[in-house]
Amino acid sequence: MAEKLFADVLVEVxxxxxxxxxxxxxxxxxxxxLRFGHRVxxxxxxxxxxxxxVGISGEKSVEQVKDIIGLADEKxxxxxxxxxxARWMAGYYFCSTVRALQAIIAPVLKKTASRRVARYFCAAGAGELPAIREELARRAPKSLAVLEAALVNAGLTxxxxxxxxxxxxxxxxxxxxRGLLRVESKTFYRDPYPQPAAADAVQVRLTAEQKRAVQDILAPLKDGEHRVVMLHGVTGSGKTEVYLRCIEHVLRAGRQAVTLVPEISLTPQMVRLYKARFGSDVAVLHSRMSDGERYDEWMRIESGAAPVVLGTRSAVLAPVSDPGLIILDEEHEWSYKQEETPRYHARAVALYRAQKSRGVLVLGSATPSLESxxxxLPGGVYKLVSLAKRVDGRIMPAVQIIDMREEMRDGNGxxxxxxxxxxxxxxxxxxxxxxxFLNRRGLKTLVVCRECGLVLKCPRCEISLTYHADGRLRCHYCNYTVKAPELCPDCGSRQIGYFGTxxxxxxxxxxxxxxxxxxxxxDADTTSRKGSHQQILDAFKNxxxxxxxxTQMIAKGLDMPGVTLVxxxxxxxxxxxxxxxxxxxxFQLLTQVAGRTGRGDKPGEVLIQTYTPEHYSVQAATxxxxxxxxxxxxxxxxxxxxxxxAKMVRLLVQGRDESAVRQAAEHLRAQLDGFACLPEGAKIFIVGPAPAPLARLKENYRWHIIAWSADYRGLRRVMKEFWRATGGEAPGxxxxxxxxxxxxxxx
Structure with missing residues (x-):
């Protein structure tokens, strides 16, 4: 009698x-x-x-055990x-393991079966052919014609x-x-990006800086060590070519490489470069692809047919078994942060995966995040590699600041x-x-004096106040409020402006x-159709x-040699x-968008319009x-x-009933206060609850609480206690x- 088996199951409920x-x-x-990883x-x-x-054993752990009904998927x-x-993501980001797992395997959960194509070949041996030809010529001339066609054009459908x-x-x-034709069935994969012509595969000569960068990135790989490399290269310094050279080495070592880009608009031009270099070894993953395309690419990666993965944020979850190299291009970009549960950051997930596989993580940017x-820096855990010069001796663009206060005084509004x-x-x-470039991120409620440039800020947080429909200004960190002034508090002018263009x-x-x-x-309106990003960019480049x-989608990564002004x-x-x-x-946006000019034979120029020309981020960008x-x-x-x-955590409560949302947020704050008992000398700052800057979105009211502390372990301990007590369940x-x-x- 066969041994009884029992399965541990995470339920999707x-x-x-x-x-x-x-x-x-x-x-x-x-x-x-039945196997580990089956859905049932x-x-x-x-x-x-x-x-x-998620587990199979021969031991029964509970009295009442029901039978599995059946398999939901073949494999x-x-x-x-x-x-x-998935378990690491759930623990770090305080979400359920099921939600994390669903995010990781999303393409196979939404699978659209790949098309299998049958192809025909002649199955008769050379010694048999004369007799077969004689028989078919006498009895079935059409059959002979088919056999001859299969000999001349093997592999037809x-x-x-x-x-x-x-x-x-x-x-x-x-x-x-009759067995005279052999049938071979192969899977036909949907390819959203046809392979480019061989002419696109241009090998460039590396600069001395690029050569050193490649060597520094590859050194730990040769020694079988994990390392994080910060590749700080000015715009136009040739970071992409460094990536490609390093990937070549990783493939020769029999390992896989993953490259992430922050914007879907950057994907087509990167696909062109990557496929020109690596051909069908490249698989692409991003949200604008159909479910079927993503599923096919996922299966090619999992089978080992595509050892080079290129995509946006979710590509960090690709099913590569041995990632030797993971690259985050423009690592500073906030689009690498998932805004839905699980709210993971691709950089953190990439670091986890590179550590587990003893691979190298490359963080590339002209404007790195402060955290990275x-x-x-000296004494830090990352290795800094710099590309301080543009390729081909090109100079950085000249930047001029336009003080819009002066324009106003001259009558130009x-x-x-x-x-x-x-x-x-x-x-x-x-x-x-x-x-x-229109710097649109943010609300259309920025309050600025157009006479003196004063921006109204919270006296407690040094964060700009937001204008609300009730005529009051509010701080979205500590909930400080004040009536919107009719006159500028600094210069007495009536030129108070509320901006948004x-x-x-x-x-x-x-x-x-x-x-x-x-x-x-x-922008988002002109690129809603599939492929529209690239159509617009190709038209401009041509x-x-x-x-x-x-908007932001033109601020980074684009290489347009004809552009001489931004x-x-x-x-x-x-x-x-x-x-x-x-x-x-x-600073990041201004520096990145400035880098779009002067990439051809002619020098570039940048003009920045601002009401705050003296701000250090604007000055440094120039x-x-x-x-x-x-x-x-x-x-x-x-x-x-x-x-x-410090480390920071944000709790956001949403719902249709504003009073219920506020009361739930206040209750959560009280719970957090109860858990915030740290050792002497440690401190957690908790602010709120307060309305989120987007206080109502899609008919839902939104209130949030923000907690941060220099004691990272202490903050996590408090959050673990909170998570254990609430289970992440709805607060009402x-x-x-x-x-x-x-x-x-x-x-």
Whole structure:
């Protein structure tokens, strides 16, 4: 009699304790086929639900055990290392293991079966052919025609072979039934990016800096060591070529490589480069692909057919078994942070995976995040590798600041400064191209005095106040409020402005001011269709437009040799966002967008329009001086006790009933206060509850609590106690709670 088996199952049911498993008996019919990682149908509370098998043993651990009903999928959906990753994500980001696992294996949960194609070959041996030909010529000439076609064109499909022979498909079937044709069935994978022409595969000569960078990245791989390398390279310094050379080495060593890019708009040009170098070894993963395309790419990766993975944030979860190299290009970008549960950061997941596989993690950026760069300083745990010069001896673009307060005093209250319009007309006359960047991130409620440039800020938090419809200004960290003034508190002017300008308005006014200009716009509205990103960028690169107007998606990674001018409409929108990272994001965006010009034979120019020209992040961006910005921003963060000098967690409560949301948030704050008992000398700062900056979204009211501490272990201990007590369950009927560890924004 066969030994009885029991399976531990994580159920896909809400309201169950985050990591609880339930034991089920494995019926005899499944004893030989059931494996770790299978999804199964099970009875649960009078219902039939699905769950994941995460353990199999011969020991019964509970009295009442029900049988597994059956397999939900033919093959297991995940390996043990993927389950370990899910458990780590659940523990670090305070979510259920099931939610983390669902995120990791999302493409196979939404699978659309790949098409299998049957191809036909002649099965007769050379010695048999003369007799077979004689027989078919006498009795079945159509069959002979099919056999000859299979000899001349091996590997045709059923329909192709019949057409080539001038016969019906039934004749092909008869020959296959007789064994004269051999049928081979292969999976046809959907490829969203056809392979480029060989002409695209151009090998470039590395600069001395690039050679040293490649050597520094590969050194730990040769020694079988894990390491994190911060590749700090100015825009146009050739970081992508360094990535490609390192990947070549990893492939020769029989390992896999994963490259992440922050924007879907960057994916097509990177795919072109990667496929030109590595061909069909490249698999692509991002959210704009269909479920079927993602499933096919996932299966190619899992089977080992595609050892090079390229994609956006979720590509860090790709099923590579031995990642020797993981690359985060533009590692500072906040799009690497997932805004839905599990709220993981791709950088943290990449670090975990690189550690487990003894691989190398490369963090590449011209404007590294403060959290990463401080770890790369002397005595830090990362290795700093610098690319300080652009390739081919190209110079960094000259940057000019336009003080919009002066423009106002001169009677120009429009979007465009006079110097920027003059430069645009000059570039148009010289048949050169320009990019107009609209820094739109943030609310349209920035309160600025247009006379003196004063931005109204919270006296407690040094964070800009946000204007609300009730006529009051509010701090979204500590809930400080004050009535919106009619006069500027500093200079007494009535020129109080509430700013917010859209790309459509910019495009319309630009067309009116420069009628001869051919203008393209790249934003969320113009790129909703699949492939529209690349169509717009290709048209611009091919000279079909003079000016490209866009938002953040044009600020990084794009290589447009014809662009000699970049104009930034308003640097102040992100500069004065209600977020402690506002200065950092402004510096990063300005530096990155400035890097889009001067990448060809002609030097580039950048004009930045701002009401706060004296701000250190704007000044540092004009000089392309990351170190000066880093020094000043770090001093401010240290004074305020903000990351990277502390760890931060945000709790967000949402619901349709504002009163219930507020009361639940207040109750959660009381619970946190009860757990916040740290050893002497340690301290946790907890602010709120307060309305989130986006206080109502999709008919849901939103209140949040923010906790941070320099004692990282103490903060985690408090959060673990809180998680253990609440289980992450909804704090009330019709309410939702989300926990965001290391939040990248508090909007």
């Amino acid at each position: 809400s309201g169950v304790k985050p990591d609880r498993t339930f034991q089920y008996r494995v019926p005899e019919k499944l004893a030989l086929s 149908h099970i009875p649960f509370g009078g219902r039939r639900v699905t769950g994941f098998v 297991p959906l995940f390996r043990e290392d993927q389950f370990a990753l 059923r329909g192709e072979l019949a057409a080539a022979a001038g016969a019906s498909p039934s004749v092909v079937d008869k020959l296959a039934a 760069y401080c770890r790369a 429009g979007i465009f400064s006079l110097p920027l319009l003059q430069k645009l007309e000059e570039k148009l006359h010289n048949k050169e191209q320009a990019i107009i 859209g790309t459509q308005r910019v495009e319309k006014e630009l067309q009116a001011l420069i009628p001869a200009a051919r203008i393209l716009r790249l 000279g079909e437009a003079d000016i490209l107007v866009g 104009g930034v409409i308003n640097a102040d929108v992100t500069l004065h966002m209600p977020d402690f990272r506002a200065g950092e994001r402004t 000089r392309h001086d990351y170190k000066a910005f880093f020094k000043q921003e770090m001093a401010l963060r240290k004074d305020m006790g903000y990351p990277p000098f 009927k019709g309410l939702r709670l989300s926990i965001d560890v290391d939040p990248m924004n508090i909007m």
